[in-house]
Amino acid sequence: MPSLLKFAAAALAVAQASAQTYTTCNPLDGTCPADKGTTESTLSFDFTQSLDDWTTTAGTVNTGSNGAEFTINKQGDAPTIETDFYIFFGDVSVTMKAAPGQGIVSSIVFESDDLDEIDWEALGGDSTTIETNYFGKGDTTTYDRDTWPSVSDPQNDWHTYKVSWQKDAITWYIDGAVVRTLEYADASSGTRFPQTPMRIRIGIWAGGDPTNGEGTIEWAGGETNYADVPFTMYVKSVEINNANPAESYTYTDTSGSYDSIKLSGAAALSQTDSSSSSSSTSTSSSSTKSSETSTTDATTTATTTKETSSTSATKGSSTVSGSSSKVSGSGSASGSTTPSGTGSSSGSSTTGSSSGSASASGTGSGSSTSASATPTYNAAVNVASNYFAPISLLALVAAFIQL
Template sequence: MKLGAQYFQLHRESMRSPLLSHVLLGSLVSGLAAAATGSSSVSLATATCNPLKTTGCPADTALAGAISEDFKSASEHFSVYSTPDQIFYSDEGLQLTLAKRFDNPALRSNFYIMFGKVEVLLKAANGTGIISSFYLQSDDLDEIDLEWFGGDGYEVQTNYFSKGNTATYDRGGYHNMDDPRAAFHNYTIDWTAEALTWYVDGKAIRTLTNDSSQGYPQSPMYLMMGIWAGGDSTNSQGTIEWAGGSTNYDDAPFSMYIKKVVAVDYSNGSEYRYEDTSGQWTSIEAVDGQVNGRIDLAEEEFDVLVAGGTLYSEDSDSQTGSSSNDGATSSHYVHESSTKAGNSSDNPTATASGSHDSVSTSKRSITSDKAGNQSSTTLETLASSSATASGNSSSQSVSSTNGSESNHSFSSLNVFVSLVSAILFGLALI
């Protein structure tokens, strides 16, 4: 672990107190941003009712589906968390800029997932002491983190927390990679009841199993993304060292960029509620649904969306950014490739196929918590298998240039299949 990281985490925990009103970027950076900025923004993390300490907390809005966001404009799925005047949208995606001291631009999702998979196509910011962050956070302070150091051109940090516990400070992992500030890279978090795996460009770099002695994140989480100055002079010396040194604001502006976020929820229902104060995933109620009620479908959706495809509901014949809470309805998705993401040099692991039947849904294996040389099923492999299957099942592939005709063909085919299924079901009853 880097020098100063334990001091950073201790300081962060001490600043989580709900008595503080100057807190930014959720609990991952709450105390540090407050100390560094003096901002008057109030942390949603500390303002949120902690269901482990208070009964009657409001339920969390469930994604219960899948989204893909390119941030070419303000997103209905994310809200501005802080510093709105330094959040920019364009055809190139999202830009979060620290233009001057006290800037901490950040976004927070309007939904929660209860286990799921999230991928971000991100380029980290330059600048000594500048931290780019992307992470998941729960109301009871579970966390799953990715962080980049503006002064380091060779690594990414993974981290996790359980119920806000910072009794020990050796959870962080540091992973070598090509310069995360020089180009966009794919970062993926696959979070299940059994294990949590981080990927960089389709390769597993770390896996944490649910029997960790330091706890395991297992409660509904929202997404956060933002940039902040860990190297500000008002931070503790340990924090500044952890961030890589003191920030020189004469070098500003500092910007991180996000081209795409894909998120799928492994559970369904309208919202997630804590039934007791244990914080165990088995105590979470998926209202009108089921925890882990849509894993297979979610994996298919994820593969289509990271490949540049889109999801359409056959029932409504309209594009869906978030699946229906009804698993039966969700199963009628038609997958259409609208963007040949595999041809983009910015996305090293994107696949090109959007065909429902051409996407592999194989599970990744669960291993111990070791920085991995192991590599599970990568998106490059998916691209290969996708291309092969697409060639063998061209009658079922969907053309992005002939969308209406393809949708009609799929609709007719599905109607026929449904009729045959109904007949066979009737015969079985007889």
């Protein structure tokens, strides 16, 4: 009987926790707007300074010397923030102190539009463990996904909680030590493996609120006594590595599988801008050419394409296309350019991360460059004259000597 009661309590607790999550449009049910991504692969957030790029979705979250402050001051408080962008696989590390207080839950949640979910949940009355959990497609038909790894005094000590979310496995870490690994196949043969673009949500709520169900209160560690407020969780910093940078993520069907996600404006081009001397500029493109002319003079060495040319580069499942484009350092670019004659370029091509489309005509300005083509100049004729003119002169001299 005790085990049955524990199972029922866990079931009710999960149901309550699910109420803290939501989706405004579920792509398993039909077409939804694209998810906003980020073209940055690495993002660092110092919450002692600001909450930039995060949205407060409930309550009030202040910042101070200990970072972001999530405080329950009265019944009904549940301050929460989330990223204003999604990521698609990668690593997330959160350095925090959980809130004290019986029945108080400090949460770190990854969640997607189709209700894939990865969780950390620390209970205010538990000073020795923290919960890890996951859900796939909002499925709560079973309640056996949680584990409770050991952690020392999470309410008073700083700890870094990390999730490495990859397409074949999810690994949870505490202070750099692995505490759990979930393989893709172990989540109902992958059908319940979290695998769609997610936002990161951080917040605090009272699982022990007396209005909650008995099972939820029991799971949370007992009924919350609001006479003991305030209850505060502190989050000092967050580090995010996005494995698939993109401007947006789109579900192409209702399968909810990772290979159905289309990336737009992804950082698929990574080129190094080589140094040039003051009297020489080199521009190259690998293209399909309908006509090509190689030109050489004292000031410019370039390969130019007349009529049309195109270049495509891919990284992961993203595609960036363009012609005669150059990105300094690494970043993202998206678009296509068509060189024709001489002119100037417009669009986006920058150091770092950018996206857009550009139309280039001949010589470009800024970071997007095309060599200026001279239609009357014929490289083959020039090469022939360079080689054969001295030979013809030599033959003329030899004939004169013979006379």
